[in-house]
Amino acid sequence: MMNGNIVRQGQSWIFTVPPTLIAAAAIGGPKEGKGPLGADFDYLFADNRDGQESFEQMEQKMLQIVCEMAIAKAGCVVDDMDFFLCGDLLNQITSSGFTARALSRPYFGLFAACATAIEGVILGSLLIASGAANKIMCAAGSHTCTAERQFRYPNEYGCQKPPQSQYTTTAAGAAVIGSEEGTIKITAVTTGRVVDLGVTDSFNMGGAMAPAFADTITAHLLQRGVSADYYDLILSGDLGRVGRDIALDLLYRRGIVLNEHRYVDCGCLIYGDDKSVFAGGSGCGCVASVSFGHIYRRLMSGELNRVLIAATGALLSPTSSQQKQSIPGISHAVALERI
Amino acid sequence: MVKKPKVASWYDPIIKAHGTPRPLLRNCLVAFIFGGALCAVAEYFQLLISLIPGISDKDASSIVMVIVIALAALLTGLGVFDKIAQQVGAGLAVPITGFANSITSSTLEFKSEGYVLGSGCNGFKLAGAVIFFGIGSAVVVALIELILGIV
Amino acid sequence: MIGEWWIDILKAFLVGGCFCLIGQLLFDVAKLTPAHTMSILVTAGSILGGFGVYTKLADWAGAGATLPIISFGNMLVIGALEGARNNGFWGIWTGILGGVSAGIAASVFFAFVVALIFKPKT
Numbered sequence: 001m002m003n004g005n006i007v008r009q010g011q012s013w014i015f016t017v018p019p020t021l022i023a024a025a026a027i028g029g030p031k032e033g034k035g036p037l038g039a040d041f042d043y044l045f046a047d048n049r050d051g052q053e054s055f056e057q058m059e060q061k062m063l064q065i066v067c068e069m070a071i072a073k074a075g076c077v078v079d080d081m082d083f084f085l086c087g088d089l090l091n092q093i094t095s096s097g098f099t100a101r102a103l104s105r106p107y108f109g110l111f112a113a114c115a116t117a118i119e120g121v122i123l124g125s126l127l128i129a130s131g132a133a134n135k136i137m138c139a140a141g142s143h144t145c146t147a148e149r150q151f152r153y154p155n156e157y158g159c160q161k162p163p164q165s166q167y168t169t170t171a172a173g174a175a176v177i178g179s180e181e182g183t184i185k186i187t188a189v190t191t192g193r194v195v196d197l198g199v200t201d202s203f204n205m206g207g208a209m210a211p212a213f214a215d216t217i218t219a220h221l222l223q224r225g226v227s228a229d230y231y232d233l234i235l236s237g238d239l240g241r242v243g244r245d246i247a248l249d250l251l252y253r254r255g256i257v258l259n260e261h262r263y264v265d266c267g268c269l270i271y272g273d274d275k276s277v278f279a280g281g282s283g284c285g286c287v288a289s290v291s292f293g294h295i296y297r298r299l300m301s302g303e304l305n306r307v308l309i310a311a312t313g314a315l316l317s318p319t320s321s322q323q324k325q326s327i328p329g330i331s332h333a334v335a336l337e338r339i
Numbered sequence: 340m341v342k343k344p345k346v347a348s349w350y351d352p353i354i355k356a357h358g359t360p361r362p363l364l365r366n367c368l369v370a371f372i373f374g375g376a377l378c379a380v381a382e383y384f385q386l387l388i389s390l391i392p393g394i395s396d397k398d399a400s401s402i403v404m405v406i407v408i409a410l411a412a413l414l415t416g417l418g419v420f421d422k423i424a425q426q427v428g429a430g431l432a433v434p435i436t437g438f439a440n441s442i443t444s445s446t447l448e449f450k451s452e453g454y455v456l457g458s459g460c461n462g463f464k465l466a467g468a469v470i471f472f473g474i475g476s477a478v479v480v481a482l483i484e485l486i487l488g489i490v
Numbered sequence: 491m492i493g494e495w496w497i498d499i500l501k502a503f504l505v506g507g508c509f510c511l512i513g514q515l516l517f518d519v520a521k522l523t524p525a526h527t528m529s530i531l532v533t534a535g536s537i538l539g540g541f542g543v544y545t546k547l548a549d550w551a552g553a554g555a556t557l558p559i560i561s562f563g564n565m566l567v568i569g570a571l572e573g574a575r576n577n578g579f580w581g582i583w584t585g586i587l588g589g590v591s592a593g594i595a596a597s598v599f600f601a602f603v604v605a606l607i608f609k610p611k612t
Contacts, residue, residue, distance in 0.1 A: 054451040154448030158424025163359040326344040370514035371507040378506025381553035412600035418611035429513030443601040477566035480540035
């Protein structure tokens with residue numbers, strides 16, 4: 001179907017002429033730099049404010065810098081980008097809008113909570129395969145202090161967090177994808193459905209999002225017709241330690257056994273064993289920076305050949321949470337392969 | 340009133356099986372010891388201050404309270420309060436330190452939106468509940484006692 | 491001096507500690523937010539104040555009873571009742587904030603000073 005570049009299977013799109021991940025860049029804050037992936041960031045800020053008046057301005061600055069870095073790494077200029085697809089966690093995604101103002105390219109603002117970066121890659125690769133664009137920039141970022149004050153409490157408020165809570169990452173990632181030849185190809189994408197099993201505990205995002213992850217992984221493997229072993233690495237986007245365990249359990253019940261060593265979670269990966277982040281990292285910057293930093297580098301070096309990234313997002317707001325609504329989860333997946 | 344949704348019956352045991360339990364015993368012990376110690380230190384200074392001629396026991400209590408509030412506000416500004424509170428929980432939240440911290444943290448946080456629309460309008464964002472329910476319940480209690488004639 | 495005071499200090503420790511323990515149980519067992527917990531405690535304080543129980547406890551335990559937020563509710567009731575005693579019905583409205591004045595005034599003032607000097611960290 002379509003134009004011969006794509007085959008659609010249910011909620012998955014498999015590329016017969018796959019778009020290329022031309023270049024990617026990741027940027028982070030001080031805490032992320034001290035984590036085990038510190039060396040995989042292209043730039044690290046020494047503090048969470050970096051001289052900006054507000055944390056929101058810092059988040060926007062981070063997004064803009066990472067976009068400029070990815071464009072430079074791709075050997076392009078800003079005007080080569082046919083579309084700019086970007087999202088963040090703030091109300092009305094202002095960090096992305098303000099970055100789009102600076103880049104001045106045709107822009108789509110996205111929101112899929114922590115899955116935003118991968119939503120961008122899916123839409124971008126579909127736009128490229130459709131022939132509507134040659135080069136697209138996808139980005140997402142988050143800041144721990146902006147998320148804290150918007151979703152939880154003032155940063156300096158003394159509230160004891162339970163062990164299954166997660167820590168919003170101060171990081172951003174950007175990728176340039178295009179129709180030209182290159183090392184890393186986007187071979188298939190699976191768009192997630194919203195899954196909500198009635199979890200209301202906003203301190204247990206992992207538990208709220210794990211069913212969406214299981215749903216998307218099941219759909220992807222079935223619709224692409226491959227087994228989980230096909231991938232060298234399956235990556236979930238910030239389910240955290242608790243959510244990762246639940247996801248393994250859920251998939252096992254569906255007859256999909258993920259290899260413990262070949263299934264990792266961005267939220268667990270980014271801070272390692274750091275106890276101060278509780279169950280792990282979260283936020284759009286987490287998946288974005290791990291995918292476009294750590295994973296991108298390992299694919300480029302040939303250490304990995306086939307990776308499936310299934311980012312997860314919790315589609316709640318402080319208002320919906322206070323109105324006692326349950327937390328809908330979504331998971332978007334992309335397959336990145338060296339061909 | 341919106342009814343709270345329930346977790347799907349098949350998923351509930353799974354999510355419960357994997358949740359990390361809160362360290363209840365440790366949290367309670369730490370809260371008891373820290374909160375108790377805070378009150379004990381306050382009591383010591385209250386007794387000390389009441390030795391000053393012309394200061395009644397009631398004044399001494401108010402003076403100590405103001406000092407404790409000032410210290411809590413200072414620790415909040417220095418970015419230390421939330422770190423200690425993560426460890427001691429209710430040990431800092433239940434004493435007046437928690438009240439002072441909720442006002443200081445909101446005032447400080449919303450400073451970026453200006454002193455009036457930010458700090459001024461949001462300062463009581465969290466502490467407002469205490470004032471609201473405190474005054475509300477106190478008026479009701481006083482009215483009942485007045486009607487029953489036991490004042 | 492501490493020799494004569496140790497019993498008062500111990501009482502403050504025990505009572506203050508118990509109130510914090512109750513707060514922690516409301517956090518961890520009842521899974522309440524801090525705002526819910528404090529609202530419950532302050533309301534409990536005004537009810538205990540209405541029965542005159544809390545003042546007796548405060549006489550016995552000193553800072554152990556006056557420092558926890560529960561005493562806030564008690565002081566509001568004391569202010570309201572004192573007003574009622576002196577001025578009847580209208581005294582409730584004019585007297586209610588008398589006891590908590592120091593707490594609120596100090597909290598607002600120091601919060602403002604801190605906001606002038608510091609910036610939020612992480």
